[in-house]
Amino acid sequence: MRLLTLIRTACLFLAVAILTVAGTVRAADPRPTETASTPHPAQTYIDRAAAAVRARPEDSVRDTQAALKILANQPNADLEIRARLLLCDHLSERDKAAAEAEVAKARALLPRATRRGLEAGVLNCEGTILETVSENARARELYEQAVAVATRAQDDEMLAASLFARGYLLGLQGQYATGLADLKRGQALYEELDLPHHSLTALNGIAILYNRMGDYAQARYMYDQALKVQREAGMYREQGVTLHNLGRAHENLREWDAAQAAFQESYDINRQLNYPRGEAYALRGLAAVKNAKGDPNGALQTLEQAMVLQRQTPDARLNAQIQLARGVALHRLRQLPASAEALQAALGVFRQADSLSELRATYGELAAVLSDMGDWREGYAHLLNAQETSERMFRNQVDQRFATLKVEFDTAAKEKENALLVRENNANQLALAEGQRARNWQRAVIVLTVVLIVLLGILAWHQWRSTRRMRTLAMTDELTGVPNRRAVLTRLAPLLRQPNPPSCAMLIIDIDHFKSINDQHGHAEGDEALKAVARELREDVHEPAFIGRLGGEEFVVAIPGADYDRAYRLAERFRESVMSIDTRRWLNDRRITVSIGLTMAKSTGDTPSTMLQRADAALYDAKRAGRNCVKVQLPAPESEAPAPMKPGQVEFA
Template sequence: MRRVVSVWVVWSVLSPCVWAADDAAADLRALVEQSQAQVKVDPERSRKLAEQALQQLAARPDADLQVRAHLLLCDYHSERDRASAERHVAEARALVPQLKRRGLAAGLLGCEGTLHEGTGDNMRALALYEEEVVLAEQAQDDEMLADGLFNRGHLRGVRGEFASGLADLKRARAMFERLQMPFHTLTVENTIAILYNRMGDHVQARHYYESALKAQAAAGLQREQAVTQYNLGRSLENLREWDAAQEAFDRVLRLSRELSYPRGIAYALRGQAAVQNARRQPDAALALLDQASEVQKTLPDERLRAQIQLQRGIALRQLHRLQESAAALNDALKVFAGGESLAEQAATHGALSQTLAEMGDWRGAFEQQSHFKAANDQVLTRQLDERFATLKVEYDNAARDREMALLQQSQKVTEHALAQERLAGRLLSAVIVLAAILLVVLGVLLWRHRRTSAAMRGLAMTDELTGLPNRRAALTELEAQMARGEPDCALLLADIDLFKAINDNHGHLAGDQILRVVAEAVRAIGGDVAGRSACLARFGGEEFIAVLPKVPLDEALRAAERFRERVAALDVSRHTPGRRVTISIGVTRLVAGDTLSSLLRRADEALYAAKESGRNRVVSRLAPEPATGDDTTGDPTPSVLPA
């Protein structure tokens, strides 16, 4: 009996700690998953969530979650900052021996391959992608395997290995569909269209791109829309539909600038320059290419630099700056040759041949024309061979599918015969099964009822526009604090200055955006009083409230002042051009004998005093001290912190 009692006591002490640890791990896992969900929607948001996860994981290490966060950051920086991407790979590799999910090590190989591909070292990149596929298969990690197949299929397509590339991509697409990862499925389909484009089937590629754009727009994948729109522009460029290509590249530039996506900006400028070259406007093309080069310098993408140099060489030839044209084209040719990009090599040889001919270097022009013809013939031969191989693979797959269908039909006949024999036995257990189902249904209904009740309570306590707790939640928290009689409970009541003018002059949609932006600043108050369970809510209209338990008045005033400064520093030019947003704040604290009405009235008086004293102020108002013989007024004196 003593042992039973001892075990029960130990469990009662330790179980809350175990539950708290489980909750913290679940929160960190959710943070990483949110970051992954934002990769193709909002890359900046994804980066911030991943960095936040790593900061929190420093205190609660979890190798699997840490490596996943490093992989997400490697994916982000691979298009922007090679050194940062390499740092995340190195930090993740140090955690590999601690991994429970061994397949994550394959993802590191994929990140390294992407970095080598960015420098034009396609041979090394392909070797790493091969290792990624093998390691993911050994670990039986379908998600990492699908990612590895996608990487390998894409690079095989760049190298002109269309049949094997398509086989990898179609296998990756099937795996992503089975894993219910629709955003990744769309990305794979976009890459399949790129291969069709490289195979010379520009019309089919255009169809794929336009279909993908509709799906991406419906899913809100802005970054993916920019990528697909650019690929559509390249197809239109190959079809020589210059007006449509210009429109596509303009959309890429607009989307990329909205997303602060430098790689998309550089590619869009290159596309616009190609259109200007085709229209015989080399000066406009060079201006666009200068902008593209400035952006490209910040990116680890040698192939992009070579594409810019190709267009620069074409523009310079049109301006009869022949020496500069030849230098730019030779520079581009080195990169394309190193990356085994046959189609781009052929285009560069052709452009260089024209430049050398205009320079009078007929021998050099003839040699470049010969290289152009050889590369072009090789591209055409490979396209035909790969198309034939693709058709053969599709035919073989169709034949295997028919054979599998016949086998499945035969198996169904056999199973039907066996089912008839087992029917009698099943009838005997039917009653038991039905009873069990009934119990399960009742349990599910009870669970759903509890979940729905909890969800309804959450909705009732949450402001729909800002996601903050609403007035009801704030008043509930105030009443709880009054019931506990906690000392040093501060109250902040804030109001956006001249908010009606914002709605009148800029529209209610802009007003809503301002409320959301200010709400983000409100959330930061919790960090200003770290360690305290603050209740931060939208009180109604343009008013916000913060209930700060166990926070002395002077600390509450400092938090309010930081909140005011944070709001005043917000950049809202996107929503209200030429105007900044300020906020007035009233501060008070709970004292013995306060009622909800008296406390809110005092906070409101302080807020009103802040408005009256010129707005963009923090004003405090305390409860009147008990009357004495030396003080007959009893009026509280507000404390004003000017802007």
């Protein structure tokens, strides 16, 4: 994950610098002795503050505050708006209320400003504040207004900054084609203005879009090239941003050592700059590397530092990214409730921002955590959400790539059309060339469409397989491998609802003194006891009978078509089979016994729930009778007289 608005903020700061370098604008209320050729005394401080944004932000703030002190005595609306915008952008990622106060002061000065394009800067800064707290829909509306204002004012500097802000947000929302068009247009404006550092910032924004579109190698190359120029130009703060973005590209490529190096250098730079937000982002990256390298404890320690720093900024998305990394680390440490809580917190923010890549990762991790907690239903629901989000990302990336190709094709066609008008003598040849090129594009689009259909088919097949696998998991007890309570009751309920249901017996089988096995021998030995009993019962239960685990040390067996005598004989056989289990390997001082509760289904109107209640009551009778025995509780009409003792029946104390 990249720093959400850092590059776009730097771009806006640079746009303010362009305004100041372009020439001193006379204030609406100049002093009588001031002339057009005499720069305002605050001008130097604002120029220096705008330049320091890319190197040392604290120096930029100091110079801005010095300029405001001068402007208090020698007012100039344009210069004061620029100073307020510098402070606003600095505060937007540190103190939301203070940033809003600077916006309000700048907006109040707009009626006295001579440069109408400055209104676009105010709108951009308002959007920055909203984007930092993940209110992306409102931020986008403000960026749209900023583009319109800058266009009307014919202010190319502010238009480039507004296009950058809008393009970056569009890329964040997955609208890569339109976002790329904005960023390329902003870059072209900077090049026309001969501002190479500004153009480089726009190029970094383009690299971010490539990273989001899945072209990580291309993004990595662009960041490497940008970093070289930034080092040569002394753009210290920009290096911290680019290094973080480079680390994310390496992270996406699973190049963990390179990612660690980039994040560590970004952290060192941001720490020297006393920039908590940048430090927190870099620490999140280092924690992600530790998670990937199998060090969840180290990841949690790193994330604790990041959380302390994050509290100094209103950046909601940063907090969500930290919570996602915490959830992963806690999952690895089997701290499942805490992991689920952290992931749920991250999920809310990512949903609001509609950040598909992070949503996919959070849904997938949360599905695994909930499944490990035994909540198969909720885990399955989140797995479906992860698959749906992944499919949305895939379709969006393909659609946006097609849209990007179309924009490039339309642009190229327009340029060719203009060339035809200029060179009429070559019209026919150029028309033929364009026709051939169009056919080539059409063939390319057809091929890509076929590839897309095939890929979507593969995706659908994988989703079908995952659905089947999750349904099987949802109906199976993970420890013993036998069906779970849901599976048994789902199968039994239709049998009891038949107009003339067959006779049916139910047994609840409980391992005696199971808690003492766990206490004396440990949970691992207790698990072995459960598995051994499950294996023995599974070998003795044959269709149409079926078995399941109710939970804990209890198993249930349903025997459709069995009468009372057969059911009782089977219960005794199960009890004796369990006693025959050889436990010397792992329980050398005892053998396993079970208590069994038996009931029969009523001829009409019985349900799985009522049968479970009767069988459970019979089981408690067996426990009270000393365990290791079979007890019976029949339905009310049949239980007025006690069930006769079967020949040879023995109750064990």
